[in-house]
Amino acid sequence: MTEPKRVEHTHIGGQAVIEGVMMRGARNWAVAVREPSGNIYLESHDLPDPATRPKWSKRPIVRGVYAFVETMKLAMKAFSIAASHAGETEEDRLSSKEVGFTMVAGVALAVGLFVVVPAVVTDWIVGPQTARPFVWNAVDGVLRLLVFFAYIVAISRMGEIRRVFAYHGAEHKTIHAYEHGVPLEPEAVQRFGTLHVRCGTAFLLMVMIIAILVFSLVPGKAILAAAGVSGRGWTLLFNIGVRIVLIPLIAGLAYEVSVKWAGTHAGSPLVAVVTWPGMQLQRLTTAEPDDGMVEVAIAAMNAVLERERDEALVADAQQGSPADQPPAID
Numbered sequence: 001m002t003e004p005k006r007v008e009h010t011h012i013g014g015q016a017v018i019e020g021v022m023m024r025g026a027r028n029w030a031v032a033v034r035e036p037s038g039n040i041y042l043e044s045h046d047l048p049d050p051a052t053r054p055k056w057s058k059r060p061i062v063r064g065v066y067a068f069v070e071t072m073k074l075a076m077k078a079f080s081i082a083a084s085h086a087g088e089t090e091e092d093r094l095s096s097k098e099v100g101f102t103m104v105a106g107v108a109l110a111v112g113l114f115v116v117v118p119a120v121v122t123d124w125i126v127g128p129q130t131a132r133p134f135v136w137n138a139v140d141g142v143l144r145l146l147v148f149f150a151y152i153v154a155i156s157r158m159g160e161i162r163r164v165f166a167y168h169g170a171e172h173k174t175i176h177a178y179e180h181g182v183p184l185e186p187e188a189v190q191r192f193g194t195l196h197v198r199c200g201t202a203f204l205l206m207v208m209i210i211a212i213l214v215f216s217l218v219p220g221k222a223i224l225a226a227a228g229v230s231g232r233g234w235t236l237l238f239n240i241g242v243r244i245v246l247i248p249l250i251a252g253l254a255y256e257v258s259v260k261w262a263g264t265h266a267g268s269p270l271v272a273v274v275t276w277p278g279m280q281l282q283r284l285t286t287a288e289p290d291d292g293m294v295e296v297a298i299a300a301m302n303a304v305l306e307r308e309r310d311e312a313l314v315a316d317a318q319q320g321s322p323a324d325q326p327p328a329i330d
Contacts, residue, residue, distance in 0.1 A: 015171065018164065020300070118143035123136075137212065174189050174298055199286075210253050210257070
């Protein structure tokens with residue numbers, strides 16, 4: 001597929017939800033859901049004024065952590081809205097408590113699969129981390145990547161998840177169309193591909209890669225010795241704890257690379273090389289949407305753009321403009 005030349009970069013990002021798409025701008029976010037009746041349910045909410053954000057939250061790395069936390073909070077709200085409108089009957093729709101339990105369970109599953117399991121298996125294969133720290137961290141990182149790939153492949157085979165992935169593709173296509181200045185109409189939007197450099201999938205892969213580097217720099221042996229702690233079990237628990245505690249730092253670093261830098265330098269050969277693995281992984285987490293799915297994504301995008309036009313948010317505006325707004329994770 002040949003795409004038009006990229007004409008502008010946008011700070012707008014989004015995500016797929018159950019039978020819908022959430023889009024986020026600088027001043028508001030909107031979620032559009034295809035209801036069983038065929039109608040599109042649209043809901044929009046304000047975001048805090050960018051100008052009121054504390055200065056520390058705009059610093060490199062810290063802004064990535066801030067964006068990651070905000071993204072997770074919005075994801076929960078968007079998922080809750082979608083879950084309450086996508087079901088055929090009341091029994092099919094999730095309550096707020098069920099949505100909250102699902103999100104908490106998801107976080108626990110992620111920590112278990114991507115932190116605890118690789119660490120335990122690595123400790124069983126390699127031995128104590130303090131004996132061979134470089135080998136231990138390398139094996140742990142490779143296992144974490146393998147578990148991540150296996151998880152993506154496994155869920156991509158589920159029918160309901162495939163529909164979510166198709167909406168993910170619709171979200172990317174719509175953002176591409178806006179960035180290239182073409183009309184936000186299904187026929188025009190469908191011309192674009194489903195891969196995008198600021199995708200959350202690519203972000204997660206970058207998190208996995210950066211984690212290997214960061215964990216390799218942690219002087220675990222020296223810290224444990226200084227604390228007077230020894231024993232294989234305590235060493236394993238220490239390494240699991242370090243991996244959980246450093247998640248915000250790693251997310252901030254990954255944001256700087258895969259979202260801030262790559263998103264604002266798209267087209268650069270170096271960016272193409274660095275982001276290539278994440279772009280390829282998106283072939284598993286996105287699918288070609290039908291026109292109806294694209295219509296839903298367009299509805300969410302238009303709700304965000306309408307608010308941005310009303311607020312006169314343009315690149316050369318005063319403080320709080322999109323130019324000052326970190327790009328969102330797609």
